[in-house]
Amino acid sequence: MDGGSRTFFVGGNWKCNGTISSVDKLIDALNSASIPQNVEVVIAPTSLHIARAQEKLQNKGIEISAQNAWVKGNGAYTGEISADMLADAGLKWVILGHSERRSLCHESSQVVAEKTVYCLKQGVKVIVCIGETLAQREAGDTSKVVTEQLGEVAKSLGSDASQWKQVVVAYEPVWAIGTGKVATADQAQEVHQTLRSWLSSNTSSEIAQSTRIIYGGSVSAKNCTELASLPDVDGFLVGGASLKPEFADIIKSGSAKDPSSK
Numbered sequence: 001m002d003g004g005s006r007t008f009f010v011g012g013n014w015k016c017n018g019t020i021s022s023v024d025k026l027i028d029a030l031n032s033a034s035i036p037q038n039v040e041v042v043i044a045p046t047s048l049h050i051a052r053a054q055e056k057l058q059n060k061g062i063e064i065s066a067q068n069a070w071v072k073g074n075g076a077y078t079g080e081i082s083a084d085m086l087a088d089a090g091l092k093w094v095i096l097g098h099s100e101r102r103s104l105c106h107e108s109s110q111v112v113a114e115k116t117v118y119c120l121k122q123g124v125k126v127i128v129c130i131g132e133t134l135a136q137r138e139a140g141d142t143s144k145v146v147t148e149q150l151g152e153v154a155k156s157l158g159s160d161a162s163q164w165k166q167v168v169v170a171y172e173p174v175w176a177i178g179t180g181k182v183a184t185a186d187q188a189q190e191v192h193q194t195l196r197s198w199l200s201s202n203t204s205s206e207i208a209q210s211t212r213i214i215y216g217g218s219v220s221a222k223n224c225t226e227l228a229s230l231p232d233v234d235g236f237l238v239g240g241a242s243l244k245p246e247f248a249d250i251i252k253s254g255s256a257k258d259p260s261s262k
């Protein structure tokens with residue numbers, strides 16, 4: 001399908017990593033990185049480091065995201081951070097439903113959908129993560145798993161294109177995360193195409209055409225160019241490599257997607 005109308009999106013998920021000084025170094029490097037006009041870049045430091053990153057970041061081509069948010073607003077929820085706080089702090093993005101939160105913190109697709117609705121209501125855009133485990137892939141259940149995960153979000157957002165415009169779908173096969181085993185081009189394209197067709201049948205063709213579906217799982221400077229060229233891959237959610245200088249190369253891989261940017 002035509003990727004022309006979908007701005008290439010590169011997210012850097014720093015996960016539970018960093019010190020004040022490593023954040024400063026990463027932001028320094030990002031401040032001097034050149035961001036192609038047709039690429040949107042978002043980095044997600046830990047909650048503790050967000051304010052530091054905001055203070056230091058000067059590169060206008062980069063936005064900051066949180067890695068999670070509570071399902072509701074402020075209140076007696078010890079240890080949590082609400083979307084109200086993210087919005088108040090000027091954050092435009094949040095990652096929700098990462099597989100590490102689904103598996104380690106037992107977040108269900110229903111909770112992820114509820115969080116999505118709440119964050120969007122507060123004006124915080126959502127990178128919603130979905131993906132199958134190795135056992136699910138080997139059992140031939142990949143399409144079923146990812147469409148069910150996305151289906152919960154779709155149940156809440158319906159066919160409201162204005163809501164879907166604020167959502168980026170990140171397909172992150174669990175077996176590819178942090179393993180060095182990146183999905184092959186065929187595997188990635190197949191799932192992304194399945195997700196787009198599913199959106200077309202279950203929301204609208206307009207939503208299917210305009211929603212960005214990005215890939216995550218062992219993305220590196222070496223494999224990003226091939227993956228970026230796939231028709232239904234609209235960007236990346238990068239873990240480990242977003243903490244390294246090669247993140248700048250991954251950002252650049254999106255520039256080839258839109259010939260008008262050259």
Ligand SMILES: O=C(CO)COP(=O)(O)O
Pocket residue numbers: 013098172176177178179180216217218219237238239240241
């Ligand atoms: O989980 C990821 C991004 O959210 C991917 O992590 P890696 O790039 O380290 O495999």
